Amino acid sequence: MNILITGANRGLGLCLVKQALNSNHQVFAGVRNADEERIEKLSDLKETYQDKLKIIELDVCDDDSVRLAASQLDEIQVSLDSIVNNAGILNEREKTIEELDLEACKLALDVNTLGPIRVVKYFLPLLRKGQQQSIINISSEAGSLTNAYSGDYPYGLSKVALNMLSEKLNVYLRDEDINVLSVHPGWMKTDMGGDKAPCDPMDTAKGIMDMIERKKTIRNKYVFVDHTGKSMVI
Ligand SMILES: NC(=O)c1ccc[n+]([C@@H]2O[C@H](COP(=O)([O-])OP(=O)(O)OC[C@H]3O[C@@H](n4cnc5c(N)ncnc54)[C@H](OP(=O)(O)O)[C@@H]3O)[C@@H](O)[C@H]2O)c1
Numbered sequence: 001m002n003i004l005i006t007g008a009n010r011g012l013g014l015c016l017v018k019q020a021l022n023s024n025h026q027v028f029a030g031v032r033n034a035d036e037e038r039i040e041k042l043s044d045l046k047e048t049y050q051d052k053l054k055i056i057e058l059d060v061c062d063d064d065s066v067r068l069a070a071s072q073l074d075e076i077q078v079s080l081d082s083i084v085n086n087a088g089i090l091n092e093r094e095k096t097i098e099e100l101d102l103e104a105c106k107l108a109l110d111v112n113t114l115g116p117i118r119v120v121k122y123f124l125p126l127l128r129k130g131q132q133q134s135i136i137n138i139s140s141e142a143g144s145l146t147n148a149y150s151g152d153y154p155y156g157l158s159k160v161a162l163n164m165l166s167e168k169l170n171v172y173l174r175d176e177d178i179n180v181l182s183v184h185p186g187w188m189k190t191d192m193g194g195d196k197a198p199c200d201p202m203d204t205a206k207g208i209m210d211m212i213e214r215k216k217t218i219r220n221k222y223v224f225v226d227h228t229g230k231s232m233v234i
Helices: 011-022 040-052 063-075 102-127 153-176 201-212
Strands: 002-005 026-031 053-057 082-085 134-138 179-184 224-226
Touching: 002 011, 011 026, 011 040, 011 201, 026 040, 040 053, 053 063, 063 102, 082 102, 082 201, 102 134, 102 153, 134 153, 134 201, 153 179, 179 201
Parallel strands: 002 026, 002 082, 026 053, 082 134, 134 179, 179 224
Antiparallel strands: none
C-alpha cells in the first residue's frame, strides 16, 4: 500500500513509518521541516529501506506547502491508499480561560484541524486513485464532549472539530468505499505524552496499521475509536 503520514519525524508518526515499512508498504513521510537534524531518524530508516521511504516537506499549516507536496507526488503518478493525519500540537495546557493566548489557540486549530483539512483537500485526488483507501485522523480523548474537562482549551476544541471533520468525510466518501476514522491513540510515551505515559507508540502504530490494512472491520455508529477499534465516547 502507498501511505502518506504527516508529522513523521518523531513520536507516533515515526512509529507509524516504522510499522508501515516493516510491513513492506511504500511510505511518504511528511515533515514540517526537512533540516538534517530534524529528520535524523527518518534518514537512518532511509538507509535501510531506500526507495520504500520518501521524505517530503509538508507543513500542514502552510497551504502552499501542502499543495506543492501533493502536486509533486501527482507529477510522478503516485496514488495513495491511506492518508494518516498525525501531525499535532498540544499547547496552553494549564491555562484558564482568563489566561488563554488567542494566537496560541489559533495555532492549535491551524495544525490540528485545518491541517487535516488542507491535507485531504489537496491529496484526495491521489487517494481516489488508490485501493482499499482510508483516511485516519489522529484525534484524542480530549475531543470527547461527554468527558470534557477544564484545561487544554485549544487542544480539546481542535480535536472535537477534527472528529466532526471525520464524520463529515465519512458521509462524503462512504459510497467510494474510503474508510474514515478518528483515532484516539492512547496516552503514549512521546514528546507530547511525556515519560509517565503508559502506552508504547509502537503498539498504537500497530493497531492503526491493522485498520489501514483492513484487518479490522469497524462498523460503529460514529467513526471516533481508539487504536484497537473500540468506540470512543463522543
Ligand atoms: N502523545 C499522546 O499521549 C497523545 C494522546 C492523544 C492524542 N495524541 C495525538 O497523536 C498525534 C501524534 O502525537 P505525538 O505524541 O507523536 O506528538 P509529538 O511527539 O509532539 O510529535 C508531533 C509531530 O507533529 C509534527 N508537527 C507539528 N506541527 C506541524 C506542522 N505544522 N506541520 C507538520 N507537522 C507538524 C511535529 O513535527 P516537528 O518535529 O517539526 O515539530 C512532530 O512530528 C497528535 O495528533 C496528537 O494530538 C497524542
